[in-house]
Amino acid sequence: xxxxxxxxxVTMNEEDCNFTFSxxxxxxDDLPSGGALDGSDVVLxxxxxxxxxxxxxxxxxxxxxxxxxxxxxxxxxTSSG
Numbered sequence: 001x002x003x004x005x006x007x008x009x010v011t012m013n014e015e016d017c018n019f020t021f022s023x024x025x026x027x028x029d030d031l032p033s034g035g036a037l038d039g040s041d042v043v044l045x046x047x048x049x050x051x052x053x054x055x056x057x058x059x060x061x062x063x064x065x066x067x068x069x070x071x072x073x074x075x076x077x078t079s080s081g
Contacts, residue, residue, distance in 0.1 A: 006031075010079070042066060044075075 020034035056066015
């Protein structure tokens with residue numbers, strides 16, 4: 001993962017406590033496809049097992065940060081809307 005910001009859309013399914021990503025502004029072989037929420041705990045998901053090693057915390061409804069255990073990469077997600 002790089003330090004360049006990536007933009008995309010998030011669709012939340014509040015009933016199932018999960019979300020999906022779409023419309024990424026960059027092309028890569030494997031981007032996260034979404035994730036799940038359990039309280040303020042967040043786990044990402046994707047085509048490879050790498051993404052399930054990415055866990056974090058939702059500080060509020062618009063900010064999530066965490067780390068991917070596989071390689072120690074940090075991620076930050078911020079809602080613009």
